[in-house]
Amino acid sequence: MRAALGDWQVAGNAAMPEARPLAIEARGLVKRFDGFTAVDGVDLSVPEGAVYGILGPNGAGKTTTLRMLLGIIDPDEGYRRVLGAERPHDVAHAIGYLPEERGLYPAMKATEAIAFVGALRGLPLREGRRRAHELLEAHGLGYAADRQIRQLSKGMAQQVQILGTLVHRPRLVIFDEPFSGLDALNQGKLERMMRGLAEQGTTVIFSTHVISHAERLCDDVAIVAGGKVPFAGPVDVARDRIPAQVRLETRSGDGPWRAAMPAELRRDARTDGGAFWYFPLPEAGIEPLLRALIEGEAGILSLSIERAGLHDAFVAIAGEAAARALEEDTPEEQDR
Template structure:
């Protein structure tokens, strides 16, 4: 939608229309539209090379679009509000000889936070996240995961209104990924807008209010996760005692049956547009003998396949097999 509020009525932290970026004749981003409400956790989901990083860099003003419009925290020039934005780039990097607390303060200073205040807040953040013991250790003395956590805390030390993470879960073990997810939820609960890119569907499905699905530089879908999942009808899984009868006419034509040795059957089919109630009535009246019935909603992976296509989904699977939730 156009304007400065989301479909839900919340003000927009980010609004972008028709962003296009070319590099040496190659179109990396091709007409991207985004609307990110304030206080949301918003995911940009797609395989590596899809245009995620280029899109984020345009939103932040690191590079300018060749065409299109963007507004970030009310400003058409992202640099005007840079002091209210936290950014974790995909390419991590801290000075190895710096102490952890000084590294956090340094990143904050780049956003206008006085070094003394940055050190004070840095110690507080390290304590809050169980890293107080590492405050005076050099970055080179920390594990890769700990160093990444220090850089994440540096992204937050100046208390930004908008936090942008580019592939933030890369390089973190499962425990620290869980910590980061909780941190991101906490930021949103406090009113901070969080936008992150990822090629791991499970992170987007757990965290996001809204997502933009990006493939080959285009965004075929941007909106609530639930709306994306609703692109695919829910599936009904039915177990009946009887294997046949007049009630069979009530089942959709596009069903799948797995027979049972005792004469009953499992049935699997899309939820009818009329809902489950008419079907239940026909099954009961026809004495099908309902042993179990469940309605299974499509996951975000199935929605991604339907929206972005099999090739983009395969690219995700090749990067992270766990992305499909198996």
Template sequence: MELGTWDAAGNASPPQSGERPLAIEARGLVKRFDGFTAVDGVDLSVPEGAIYGVLGPNGAGKTTTLRMLLGIIDPDEGYRRVLGSERPHDMAHAIGYLPEERGLYPAMKAVEAIAFLGALRGLPLAEGRRRGRKLLEDHGLGHAADRQIRQLSKGMAQQVQILGCLVHDPRLVIFDEPFSGLDAINQGKLEKMMRGLAEKGTTVIFSTHVIAHAERLCDGIAIIAGGKVPFAGPVDVARDRIRAQVRLETRLADGPWRAALPADARHDRKLDGSSFFYFPLPATGIEPLLRALIEGEAGILSLSIERAGLHDAFVAIAGEAAARALEENPEEEQRR
């Protein structure tokens, strides 16, 4: 998807003529709590209609950043613009928000809970009930419409709360760790829902400490570690921080052609005598190497070029300590 608001290096830039306007623009956001700097100079640019992930380990400052964007808390320093307004509260009617803390009134019926959340955003209750029943039907929860929240499973209750974020047809949806607590099937349904929202022009921003969700869904990401953003831009640009890896299998283990391989190429030999070599794609590209292998009669059995995944990019950008913290994957975010 062409976003048009990041340059080739992944730096945010204002939209030019013909590009999508920004749903979110933030510069230099700083937030301190009792002398501790939880967020330290965050810059974000999110085009309208994008799916954008805020990726980082627990306690990195993701929730604090989202709350500043929403106007729940104000930054100590910096600038933010949400849907064209410098006052996020003025745009509350056009925003859907799933907080990290899940919570609905246990005695409320599911359809009433959705209507209530819509009413908080300015939707009349009667219209909220009508839309709520349709949303529940459309997402396979029609049978639960008149059941109390306390009678629903944790996953079903979370789905009801997500639908409550959407009932007023927002232009911008912000989910804080939306996949937490959902089983694999419902995680897949939520991913499909997010794609559907983006296809109709809704901007979707979500925080996560699970790289796989960001890699599958996002047009752009912001990597947060220690309250800072060492990278913000397209997923492809993040992955391109690491050179692609070459996997080569040959019949021969040695010969004049070996000089064409990088000196640090890793070599493994199979029981049948064939050899595997692993090394970064040379800066000159694959063609000169392939020519040397053919002319040297290396006996190529297979050759593949594997692009770096987002996990490897995260390690390269944020560091191994942040990656280890990401992989710890506790159930609840350490709030900051």
């Protein structure tokens, strides 16, 4: 029996060595529909055992990219290698997939629904039923084992489908907008489950238009906008596209201390209209700014260095239009 993973107890694989091979390698993926280019030259490299986020607004090409990686559709150009195979169908038994369009048979009981999804990946039904009971009990859903899907709430049905995605113990799990339909409590459980899977060596890829999920979960992300990937790499590298800033709280307001500052810092200083001022962090470090503030008797109440968040990085990389589209995505759109 493999290790349990906190609130979401699921089976994973043994820890991978530090020098991890790639679970996913894609180069130059292009997909067109009726003359419209939905995905335009996407490159992705996902190490085994990673939690990897594909971040972008609805309609950016995330789902089409995932479907090409899974072999549901083939690219018009480019190639992909999944778990070492050039044909994703050859390793389908080692992949778990939660599609954006949720779909369980309404008349099926929860246990049978989980076992059925596992059977589609080669897991014998008898073993699937046994594991389904274990998973439902582990997640506090044992009372729903014999209930039909139509009798479950939307969130409970979503949890059942997630368990079905994992029941055959895949090496690679791909979630398309997995947090849709879950309340805050179960979103937190799902985040912990994803981290647990990665810790045990399973590769987790998920698409989202909610930046906070990607920022909390991922070491690496691909930012998708207009069918292209303007950035793919570590979250910290994306955030470093925007220089860190210094946040100053002063009792002196817009006082004579500003005249003591270097000209470039004085020029780029901005205020929130109250006690707080913001400056770009000088290349030489905080010392020149701190010296000017002390010499100018700024009356420092607090001073901190703040790095840009992933949202600011997304705006800088993908542009204002993509950021607006990301913010305008509604729960109703997410659930479609």
